[in-house]
Amino acid sequence: MFQSGMKIMEPRLRIEGLTRRFGGREVVRDVSLSIEAGQVSCLLGPSGCGKSTTLRLIAGVDWPDAGSIHVDGAPIVDGRARVPPEERGIGLMFQDFALFPHLTVAQNVAFGLPRKAAGRDERVRELLGRVGMTRHAEKHPHELSGGEQQRVALARALAPRPRIMLMDEPFSGLDDRLRDDIRDETLAVLKAEGTAVLLVTHEPTEAMRMADEILLMRDGRIVQAGAPYTIYNNPVDLPAAAFFSDLN
Numbered sequence: 001m002f003q004s005g006m007k008i009m010e011p012r013l014r015i016e017g018l019t020r021r022f023g024g025r026e027v028v029r030d031v032s033l034s035i036e037a038g039q040v041s042c043l044l045g046p047s048g049c050g051k052s053t054t055l056r057l058i059a060g061v062d063w064p065d066a067g068s069i070h071v072d073g074a075p076i077v078d079g080r081a082r083v084p085p086e087e088r089g090i091g092l093m094f095q096d097f098a099l100f101p102h103l104t105v106a107q108n109v110a111f112g113l114p115r116k117a118a119g120r121d122e123r124v125r126e127l128l129g130r131v132g133m134t135r136h137a138e139k140h141p142h143e144l145s146g147g148e149q150q151r152v153a154l155a156r157a158l159a160p161r162p163r164i165m166l167m168d169e170p171f172s173g174l175d176d177r178l179r180d181d182i183r184d185e186t187l188a189v190l191k192a193e194g195t196a197v198l199l200v201t202h203e204p205t206e207a208m209r210m211a212d213e214i215l216l217m218r219d220g221r222i223v224q225a226g227a228p229y230t231i232y233n234n235p236v237d238l239p240a241a242a243f244f245s246d247l248n
């Protein structure tokens, strides 16, 4: 199957059979997916379908009842293997992201980097440039708009070069007016960084706009996976079609 000495390329993130029950109810049901470095996958589905629970299992703040999670081929959850959250190389961004109010923009971005890490200042400068916040480096969060705070939060999450970024409805706190621009900017930054991204959303528009692959979730299961327009044009069933008909 492969020549000796040649390694099979593992996806950045590989999940198989992930299942989580709360009080006998399966909230995440046999979820399997894989994401390559540089790829943005959107877990898309209505409120309550199990998206955030799935992310929490990957982040390591909750444990599955069954299934495995591998990062670059190494088990982080598999039988007894349980790598703690801080050793998973995973960055997180949530809707109610909070910047540290007493720290400057630059200090916020530097926060996740060891104080004596080589190239720390360069990394902060690079990220501030990437998110267009260089001239705001010495400001404090209260001096920034919502969109600017969002950019800083993205830079902060990416500073330690996470292998995987998990984003849970990260744009839902923003004005409608801002949201499309921030989505596009965020996507450009994620692509430039080349990390693997799993972005959770209940908005088809957002998934269509940002995803390389959409994972359509319902009642804890992934019911369809594919490229955005493939899914949009060939919904697997009537509920999937109805879900996408909200698209505007």
Ligand code: ADP
Residues within 6 Å of the ligand: 022, 027, 045, 046, 047, 048, 049, 050, 051, 052, 053, 054
């Ligand atoms: P989504 O993010 O797609 O809106 P969630 O993953 O937050 O959905 O929740 C999926 C279902 O699991 C919901 O019915 C929710 O009430 C339930 N749930 C989530 N966390 C818990 C928990 N810790 N205990 C019991 N039920 C939970």
Ligand code: MG
Residues within 6 Å of the ligand: 051, 052, 053, 168
């Ligand atoms: Mg949620």
